[in-house]
Amino acid sequence: METKYETVKKGIKADIIAGTYQTGDKLPTESDFMHQFGVSRYTIRRAVGELQNERFIYRIQGGGMFVDDWQSERVVQVNNKMIGVITTHIADYIFPNIINGIDRIVSDNGYSILISNTHNNHQKERQSLIRMLDSDVEAMIIEPTQSALPNPNLDIYKKIREAGIPILCVNSHYDDLDFPYIETNDLEAEQRLVEYLFTQEHEKVLGVFQVDDSQGVHRMNGFVQSYLKHPKISYLSEILMYQSSDEMAKIFERITSIMSKEDHPTAITCYNDKLAIQIIDVIRSLDLRVPEDVSVAGFDDYQLSEYIDPSLTTMAHPKEKMGIDAGNAIIKMINKENVSSITYDPEMIIRNSTKRN
Amino acid sequence: METKYETVKKGIKADIIAGTYQTGDKLPTESDFMHQFGVSRYTIRRAVGELQNERFIYRIQGGGMFVDDWQSERVVQVNNKMIGVITTHIADYIFPNIINGIDRIVSDNGYSILISNTHNNHQKERQSLIRMLDSDVEAMIIEPTQSALPNPNLDIYKKIREAGIPILCVNSHYDDLDFPYIETNDLEAEQRLVEYLFTQEHEKVLGVFQVDDSQGVHRMNGFVQSYLKHPKISYLSEILMYQSSDEMAKIFERITSIMSKEDHPTAITCYNDKLAIQIIDVIRSLDLRVPEDVSVAGFDDYQLSEYIDPSLTTMAHPKEKMGIDAGNAIIKMINKENVSSITYDPEMIIRNSTKRN
DNA sequence: GTAAAATATTTGTCCGTATAAATCAACTAT
């Protein structure tokens, strides 16, 4: 059996929704309702009190009860279709292009992007994840933070999964979480790049890699494996690792000392194009010419890399295409369709920074 | 005077927050509270009823009243604090740095960034604004779209203002809306840059400007006014305007034809560094040297501009600082504090691309 | 000792009444 105040509440609510009482209309007084429903004042007050909490009516002491603007309120609740995007560094380099690609797709599907930045820090990743959960996003696209290390936020990821919020990883993926991902085959690509340098008769190659994300680690592993395939020269390889938190000036000092030696490497393969451009500047300050004395290769095909002098040899990262694919995939995931992971094989773009003749 | 039920409510709430009653603890019964506060059962029930609505306690008929998990619930309610950021092109150039600066500040204040992209198109700006309104953002930071043209979305801006949502403009501002803004003094900066070129004994300077945003228009106006101050050589000036929708290849063709003439300009001042880097490449393809034959100046001090060869002369755009200032300003605006607009005077950075000797 | 039954406790629903505070409408004095 239904309670009396519930009956009264339903009755009044139905009249509001049906339009009997229109938005802004004055409702009957409490004593009117008392007679109409044949209940005490307490019961009426309890019913209208709850209707007030639900924003169907508002009351003015001495003035009366009025129908609230309940329809527009409803719209607000429905229309917050958001997709969370968590990056390591929003501003860095190729990620703006990826975001741009994501935005093109999801905004066409009526979604907005809620963005957050981890600065490659697990603690900040945790905050970002919690905030996204609280903001009620419908799905998330995540660039893993320090994906080379074990992740301490598995509990949050578990909660997200339990909440039924689909997650897609881009640029990298977490080994202990089976989210679909979109990334490039960095290991194999770096191998091809180093093999190409070998064909250019470079034997002593310096590899410089940022190793706190898995892309950097994969690229470094590719570098190592290329040398392992040529055991006769593998002792000539040289590797320089750094973390994103390191001061770049110190990295450049170490490069300076390596390149100042009599038998310095004849080629450098860099973590990415941005680093390559900076390293070319360092090399020139040592009165060495690029590519005549030292070849330099980058990675990612940064947008200005073909215009600078010398134009950069690099591996083409899909960037915006990756964003578009990620956008399409996340829309599919929201619609409960199956998606499979994508791995791009970057195309090698040979330009002037590795010419040798 | 405070009502009795409010006193009771406050008293119980304070004990919960202070930890006198811990999460999960059983609270005293209604009759206990009646004696404790010396009020009727109605008053107690009204107080605990509201505490239940606020998720501080839950009640079990016949069982008793218990302290709810109010701490975690609180986080949920508070934490959908969002600030909307509307840009023309998310990925372009300096805007990622600005977003990064904004993010640093607002995320420290517990806000997330809801981002949207207008592609410099008024129709898309309209969609973005409506979506931000529906998503219930607390404030907006907006990079004006086609700020050189009259804005057709004034009705939406009016609605936003009526909703009490503060708006801050960055990079530019709308003349017919009196929102506070943070921008650079592009006109004066371009003037200083051109004046510097004049002191380097350039008389025939080509200016290349993207004119569908007001920054480009201001820079062009600065270029024009510099020449107006030197009427004797003003006939030597040459201007090339383009829109962001134009194909760059055609722009470069026009530059090629201008620079292929016998008496071509001896200096080019470009809309921004990115364009400058591309134009340097075009010039070199004409067998002209930079800076020996042609000086080239950029604008914005893009992060790689000091590393390329020749390093670029440019005007230093505050970028990330602009984002940080914008973040601080919008937090102030949310707190109803007054903020005043900021105009930066970019510092001229003279590098090798304009050396002449 | 355990299960069922009886009893007590505690919250939920509902009524009637009283007073306070705010609003509204009619009246009055200027």
Next chain:
DNA sequence: ATAGTTGATTTATACGGACAAATATTTTAC
């Protein structure tokens, strides 16, 4: 005509009491 006053209307707060329904505790029966 208008400003101020008065009284009626209406919602807000508050008390006390009664019974229902769910839960907790004690007693009883085996």
